[in-house]
Amino acid sequence: MAQGTRRRPLVADKRYASSGRGAQSKPAARTRKPRAKAAGKVRKGGFFGLFGQRKARAGGSGGGGRGPRKPKSALGRLVWLLLTPFRWAFRLAWGFTWRIGMISIALVGLAVGYHYLKLPEASALLDGRARGSVTLTDRNGEVFAWRGDQFGGVVTADTVSPFLKNAIIATEDKRFYRHFGVSPRGVASAVRINLREGRGPLSGHGGSTITQQTAKLLCLGVVYDPDEWESERAYERDCRQGSLWRKAKEAIFAMAMEAKYTKDEILSIYMNRAYLGGGAYGAEAAAQRYFGKSANQVNAAEAAMMAGLLTAPSTLAPTNDLQRSQDRAATVLRLMQEQGYLTTAEMRSAQDNPAVLSEAAAARAGGYFADWVMDTIPDFFGSETTEDVVIRTTLDQRLQRAAEEALAHVFETKVREGSKAQAAIVVMSADGAVRAMVGGRKTQVSGVFNRATQAQRQTGSAFKPFVYATALELGYSPLDRVLDAQYCLDIPGSGQWCPQNYTRKFYGEVTLARALRDSLNVPAVKISEAVGRDLVRQVAGDFGLKSELAAGPALALGASESTLINMTGAYAGILNGGSSVTPYGVTELALVGDSTPLMGASGGLGERVIQTKAAQELIWMMEKVVSEGSGKRAQIPGWQAAGKTGTTQAARDAWFVGFTADYVAGVWMGYDDNTPLSGVTGGGLPADIWREVMVRVHDGLTPKPLPMTAPKPIAPPPQPEPQRRQRPNVGQELGRAVDSLLRDIFGN
Template identity: 75%
Template sequence: MAKRSGRTPLVADKRYSAGSRKTPARKSARRSKPKSKGWFSFLFGGGKAAKPKPTKRKPAPRKVAARKSSPRKRKPKGFFGRIRYAIGGLFRWVFGLFWGFTWRIGMVVCTLTALAVGYHYLQLPDVSALLDGRARGSVTMLDRNGQVYAWRGDQFGGVVTTQTVSPHLKNAIIATEDKRFYGHFGISPRGVASAIRINMRAGRSPLSGNGGSTITQQTAKLLCLGVPYDMDVWESEKAYEADCRQGSLWRKVKEAIYALAMESKYTKDEILTIYMNRAFLGAGARGFEAASQRYFGISAAEVDPAEAAMLAGLLKAPTRYAPTNNLQRSQDRAQVIVGLMHDQGYLTVAQAQDARNNPAQLSKAAAARAGGYFADWVMDKIPSFFGDQTTEDVVIRTTLDQRLQTAAEEALTYIFDNKVREGSKAQAAIVVMSADGAVRAMVGGRQSRVSGVFNRATQAQRQTGSAFKPFVYATALELGYSPLDLVLDAEYCLNIAGSGQWCPKNYTHKFYGEVTLARALRDSLNIPAVKVSEAVGRDLVRQVAGDFGLSSDLADGPALALGASESTLIEMTGAYAGILNGGSSVTPYGLVELRLMDDDEAMIGTSGGMGERVIQTSAAQQLTWMMEKVISEGTGRRAQLPGWQVAGKTGTTQAARDAWFIGFTAEYVAGVWMGYDDNTPLSGVTGGGLPAEIWRETMIRVHDGLAPVALPMQAPAPLVVPTPQPNPERRNNGNGPKLGRELGRAVDGLLKDIFGN
């Protein structure tokens, strides 16, 4: 055994044999090579490497175990290898810098988001305070029978919850708007990504079109992110809502934060409840209860799958898909929703097929959409704080008769479809009322099922033409003249100050000699009408017409008698109602009673009806007798009703720009106007033509099922004195000829005219 040296053997000495102990020395020598100097030297070699100096091997440190060093990366060889290595190093440096910056920014963003969510969480009120968020109230209109026919403003039918609505409706909403509603935390990244993809494929900007919003986000938008409407801040409610609906990126961020706060504050069912009560669903309906009542006449708790699908389909575009605008389009949209409900397991195959085979239908009231013009007229007559600016829910009982309204609409459609040339832009209007002025039907134009548009029945001021003549003869009859008194129809001229000579002409451009007042009105002769007006006095004629309700400015000159003044159809119809009721003035009205919802006491009562007497009953009844001759023998023959006595008058203005027919039976008075909005002359149309036919078609339908009743008219007593003595009361204060001098000049002619022999 060899003698041990004074040094304890190292572990390394034992690891290597004598022949292999040079290996560590070679590794040490390789590590001692000088490093390259700079990037240039690294890339291009940097010259000859210095020869390493031999070093003495040092004894390894005395450690129990050597630390394991990480493997060294081999440097790339060659020019291109060094290029790749340099680029990789650059990218690693940039990534490290980016990552260090990103996670710090992320921490800041998360902190700010948490603070914002916490702030909104603390600001959110109790759920009950968010269910009815309307800035204004609603107006519900009832017809004369107490049936709802029209709504105005924002109607809120009452609070519904996820427990009280029909399960089909709840499922339809979730299937349509957010099928993962009960699984996400208020935001759906998958939905946002899908929406962006769809928008970009459609050529839109990422945020235009589909929004990918969850029901929670949509609810946040409906709440306008907690910002209340303030009239002092916003120009209008419309501007406020437009700001709430904007889709900017920053708005989306705030919307997401508010949605997170809602998810933290409320349960899923509470969020869905808010959504169902605040969603706008077209036709002024706010919430699904109001929409269900508006379109189907039932509660949201009663809707079936087809009706639920139609209501849920409104969420995408309430106005476009409103069934009152286009029922077929709404039904087609509902078919898509039924498919979604089936695909997501909410409907069985049988239920889905039944919903497709039996699509939802509108209620009778919603389908009729009756009285749009009428409802607008009533709204214009009430104070704005009870009307379009109301903050309360108001109920108005009106005079409208939906059966008569439908009759007028159908009559107008029938005449324009069958008697008016295709493409004509002519318009027409109809008013039907009772003798006391209660308006029963109103059509303000050819488009009958509309609202908020120009109403030709109440807003169009048009010349009345010969339809004004009854008030000339009413004045004469009130002064004691008889319908059988004579007036000379011959050439007649008047000098008008500032205008020169004026000579009225008959429509036929003929003269008929001495005619009775009854015949002059029957044949709508112009010259006798002017003579009678001048005889009794224009001022008195204006007074009588005004007292009957023609409140528009009446002409001052002699053309007053020929209807040169302008008036509205409802004023003219109301004035004729005064003749029917025996000579008392009439104020047309549609409002019977206005009250607040759930309040039995009326706030406003009837604002119209019969007023003071204008002419004596006998004069009104004799005038009715004269006007009956217009229908039975004169220019209004086309207005005859089988089995009914009818009185009325035609009217055609200069150049046929306006054509009128106004008449009445013992039950109703109706007026019809026809013309162009731009005053273009009518082609071949007079008051005794198409307007009389529209009147007849309307009144046939109006009187359907009613027993005929005789008109309240009085025939004049036959003349027994050949030449009546002039009555001083009939003078015109020297301003015109005495009518008595022209009356009764030929008894034989009078008898022939009356009795035909």
């Protein structure tokens, strides 16, 4: 090759033929390469710089990675410009939302995990009571009352009656087995209902699942600490608050429970912890409380009633309003039928035969007697106990019914309609064992003022037996006489005091027996003054009248105050032969499952106050009150009875206290505000109530004579015998007269 001649470069032939003619002579068009920045550079700054870095989109139809192509038409460009802010806002919101959502999910997950790790085994959460329970049984061992937080024992979703399990799910959370602890549908439905009913979105229906309700019952795992909380009430108030933040915390705790426990374990915790009214916590306690049977034995009607209580346990409790509870149960039965748990025939049968209370449940919580018993035992065995306690009492439920029926009968038949007068009754044995107690006209109550044990009232003439008991102990006889006539005493600082009889009459010289029989005031004061007020006060106090007794002469007329139970106990001392008694209601107290009692009888016989002879003579005198005197209306056909009436000044109080050989009973009647009774004395309505009570109490019993002794007749004082005059001898007298005459005539 000649020098300077340039060789043509070697090039490969074109792999593909040109589509057009002369293509080989035209150089290929340069392809514009995308800039490296467009493909890989990170756009910084702006709002998204706060959250991270956003890569620019690469590629795209004709966009070169620059986003959507602008429309070419004028109208399209205008629309594009108008939509640009919305597109930007959407991208901004989306970027914010998914990042916040991811952060929230992470935080919720951490919170759920935290609670999950702290949750104990399910078995440790079944009994959540802060206090123990107190079960009261009568003298025969039958349960008649409960106090404290009653817990009947553990039930599970497998052991409880299927009717009860289904009723709870149908009523409280029909999607229980399908959700994860929180039901968005339930919450939305509850909000819609609340708004439709004119309430706030979170007021009223809560939409809580059973799991959430269980979380609330567990107080989100927070245990009561007396050092941290002002009171247990404050702790419970915090547990039950319904703020939005609290609801969120409940939801997290509920999800932790769903992760930790099975559905049946959660349901078991709920059934054991839920309050079902009447002091019953848990299904077993409620079944025993209301129906006297175990929770695995309740039928459809009973289960529906129990499930219906979950909405408002105190208001709907059958012991408060049985009809309202039955109406709610009918609604629960309908829900069970709609959700397939009952057939239509089963639903109708249960609705036509609603649940009714057991006999013990119908008696509510034991009324006045149970309240009194709880007041007589130490708090750590009663209202503040953390153990389950059983108390055996002296109550006789037959006698209790007798007292309640008698009171109702007299007020229905002999007291004017609308009267606000009250009455109280106590029935006891001679040793002070209280068998029945009524503290007011409303008998089916609990936790209210008890007029039998709490009302201090003037005793009136019902106090007089203790004046005569003092006299008899000192050797007086019921047949001794005292003058009933005008009698006045000078009272220091008060002037002259002249007692008057109720009849405003005086009866002259009367025996002590008649003075008590007719309730004469002047003889009672005279005897009290004769034996000494201090001694009368001592005898009355030893018999159990411990309240501050009057210091003046009006002591003999019952100016002092006493409770009905103490007055009845004092009369029991007379019946038992003169020994004091302490009224009591507890015979034995023990922990559940413990065979050794922690406490025995809380009262009973005490020391002797007067001799048996004096007591029996006093009973003889008091028997005359009923058989012949002011207490005639208290007579019991076929039975000997003794007692005493009592009416205070202006008839503010009326009493009748008395006894047979078997029982002592006391009746008080009056107004709580001390308004005088209209036309009522102790020998009137109180004696009627006493008779009605004792007739029922002694029904079926064999009459027994009273332990009384009639006094020996008092012999009149010996009178000096008159000197006997001798009959004159006529012959001797005539001879002496002749001799005297001859001597006068003839001398000696």
